[in-house]
Amino acid sequence: MPASDKGNVPLLEARDISASYGQVQALKPTSLHIAEGELVTILGPNGAGKTTLMRALTRLTASKGNLFFRGEDITGLSTHRLARRGIIMVQEGRGLFPQMSVRENLVIGAFLHSAETDAQMTSVFELFPRLKERLDQLAGSLSGGEQQMLAIGRALMAKPQLLMLDEPSLGLAPRVAFEILGTLRELNRRGIGILLVEQKAPLALKLAQRVYVIALGKIVAELKTDEIKSHHDLARYYLH
Numbered sequence: 001m002p003a004s005d006k007g008n009v010p011l012l013e014a015r016d017i018s019a020s021y022g023q024v025q026a027l028k029p030t031s032l033h034i035a036e037g038e039l040v041t042i043l044g045p046n047g048a049g050k051t052t053l054m055r056a057l058t059r060l061t062a063s064k065g066n067l068f069f070r071g072e073d074i075t076g077l078s079t080h081r082l083a084r085r086g087i088i089m090v091q092e093g094r095g096l097f098p099q100m101s102v103r104e105n106l107v108i109g110a111f112l113h114s115a116e117t118d119a120q121m122t123s124v125f126e127l128f129p130r131l132k133e134r135l136d137q138l139a140g141s142l143s144g145g146e147q148q149m150l151a152i153g154r155a156l157m158a159k160p161q162l163l164m165l166d167e168p169s170l171g172l173a174p175r176v177a178f179e180i181l182g183t184l185r186e187l188n189r190r191g192i193g194i195l196l197v198e199q200k201a202p203l204a205l206k207l208a209q210r211v212y213v214i215a216l217g218k219i220v221a222e223l224k225t226d227e228i229k230s231h232h233d234l235a236r237y238y239l240h
């Protein structure tokens with residue numbers, strides 16, 4: 001690839017990605033991309049297929065279609081191999097091990113880079129000092145906000161280049177949700193690409209540079225965040 005074209009190669013590109021549950025096609029063939037250093041949000045009503053899209057992109061759900069990472073075809077890779085490339089998802093509901101300590105949950109997150117566990121932990125504590133104070137506490141005994149910090153912290157232990165988050169503010173008080181989403185801006189500043197599904201649309205739209213709107217298993221709009229104001233229907237639905 002000519003060096004001059006390199007800047008145009010997306011971090012992740014999905015072409016005609018689709019997924020079904022039995023006979024039901026929850027995600028119709030869908031194409032999208034996330035540029036280097038971009039924070040993109042996916043909006044859509046309940047049941048639109050947002051989670052399915054994220055799971056299809058990380059192959060947590062069996063899916064068809066092609067995936068490219070920095071221009072390289074990664075279509076055939078499993079979730080585990082995608083994680084090795086730095087494509088990491090924080091699932092809705094957080095997926096922590098509640099009977100294990102904060103430290104143990106973080107160490108598990110570093111399984112791909114175990115030699116760097118201590119250094120990674122230090123950088124997670126810079127972002128979430130509260131996790132350091134609670135290192136020996138069981139994950140299941142943390143508050144909702146702390147659990148979400150731990151889920152993101154655990155994902156960071158895997159050194160993501162693209163972090164996907166499925167409704168990280170779910171069930172959190174507004175102040176805590178604001179704090180958690182603020183850390184995503186900081187991670188994005190550090191160069192991590194972010195794909196965010198978020199029910200708190202006005203907040204997500206403050207962070208994101210670009211938005212995809214999904215309905216009935218299909219992307220129905222793609223726009224820069226500031227363009228949403230001039231789309232009367234979308235603005236009415238998502239900005240209040």
Ligand code: ATP
Pocket residue numbers: 021024026044045046047048049050051052053
């Ligand atoms: P929400 O905002 O409510 O979380 P969503 O936009 O993330 O919704 P999905 O969870 O991706 O939507 O669901 C898309 C469709 O697929 C829905 O109709 C849902 O009922 C269906 N679906 C999701 N998971 C399964 C499953 N494991 N088996 C069967 N159908 C499923």
